[in-house]
Amino acid sequence: MTASAPAAGRAPRPVTPxxxxxxxxxxxxxxGLPLYMAATAPASALEVVFARIAFTLVTCAVLLFALRRWRDVGRQLGSRRRLGGTALAxxxxxxxWAIYTYAVLSGQTLEAALGYFINPLVSVLxxxxLxxxxxRRAQWVAVGLSVTAVLVMVIGHGAFPWLAIxxxxxxxxxxxxxxxLSTAVSPVASLGAETILLMPVSLAGMWWLAASDQMTMFSHGAGHFWILALSGVVTAVPLILFGAGASRLSLSLLGLLQYINPLIQFLIGLLLFQEAMSTGRWVGFILIWCALVVLMVDSLWAARRNPRLRRGS
Known part of the structure; x- marks a missing residue:
């Protein structure tokens, strides 16, 4: 889900509906993924992840065969370097997926949201x-605010936000x-290649769950099975939407849109799941939001000075 470097002299893309x-x-x-994850109960986080790998591969295979793009997977795995990079990815x-699923199913959606609020700052670091x-000075300010936020949460909330980090x-x-990974393949082909490498883990994991009588996929009715089977669609659809958006929007605007994700997760955790928010956690979140505002303003300022940053791939 990355954009390629812009061509020299190319005009910035206009914002389209x-x-x-x-x-x-x-x-x-x-x-909105926490709502789906909550619907997978009583499956464990491990079962959800193993099912997600398998059904995501099925979904990618259907899409790639329908689009006649299955050869893209071979390109993704066609050299030792790309194979190693895909395996690491x-x-x-x-x-x-495992950490996120565990966070939601264990009543820690707010911490999952915090993780995605922090993610842009991790990218800066x-x-x-690496x-x-x-x-730039503003970026150092954002990093300092983030470190302060974590310290405040440790002291005020009494726990280090391990899941978020x-x-x-x-x-x-x-x-x-x-x-x-400098391969010009679609996000669906890239995801398909990754899930191919993960399938042995998925199959071994589901066999272990079944052998230890912990699998719920086939023992809690057709509805539960199809909820787990939808994990492939739930994974592929936003990836396709993202690819379509990335080809039509500037990178700076796409970067601003990313905060929709953790904001919705935060509201779901706070308002729908009614997870507790201590004073220390509130202060920590506010400091993170301040850091993100500093980062966004700095990014927009930098984009104004360097028009290449405003262009898409």
């Missing part, structure tokens, strides 16, 4: 640590790996 609808639709879909996204990028790290790491 279709592009906004696709982009906002993708992030709204992702933001598959491990990171599986870890992200990844640029410094690629030697230099931060791990979600941000796994998804941020996934984004870094994907950005280094």
């Amino acid at each position: 279709a592009g906004l609808a696709y982009g906002a639709g993708a992030y709204t879909f992702w933001g 598959s491990v990171l996204i599986t870890g992200n 990844a640029g410094v640590v 690629f030697g990028e230099r931060l 791990l979600l941000a790290l796994t998804f941020g790491g996934y984004g870094v790996v994907k950005s280094r």
Whole structure:
């Protein structure tokens, strides 16, 4: 889910209703995922993840065969470098799915939302640590506010936000790996390649759940089975919407739309699931939001100075 570098001299893309609808639709879909995850009960987080891998592969296979793009998967896995990168990406996204599913099913949707609020800041730090990028002053302010927010949560809420940090790290790491894989294949083909590599884990995991009498997929009625089977569609649809939006919107606008996802998750956790918010957690969230405002303003300012940043792929 990364955009390629813009061509030199290309004019910035105009904002179109279709592009906004696709982009906002993708992030709204992702933001509503806690509602789907809650509907998978009484399945465990592990069963949901194993089912998601299997049914996502089925969904990707159907789409790729229908579009006659199955060869794209071969391109994704066609060299040792791309195979290694895809394998690493598959491990990171599986870890992200597992942590996220566990967070929602264990009543910690607010912490999952925090993880996706933090994710842009993790991306900034990844640029410094991995690629030697230099931060602007405003970016350092945003990082400082984020570190302060975590410390406030540890002191005021009495617990380190492990799930949020791990979600941000796994998804941020996934984004870094994907950005280094220079293959011009569709997001669906890329996801299909990742789930192919994950299928042995999925099959072994489901066999273990069945052998230990922990599998619910076939023992709680047809409705429960089809809810789990929908995980493939739930995974693929927002990815397709995102791809359509990314090809029609500037990168700066797409970056602003990403905050729809954690905002919806936050509202679901707070208002629908009625999860507790201590004073320390409120202060921590507010500091993170302040950091994101600083980051967004700085990004828009940088885009004004460098028009290339406003262009899409």
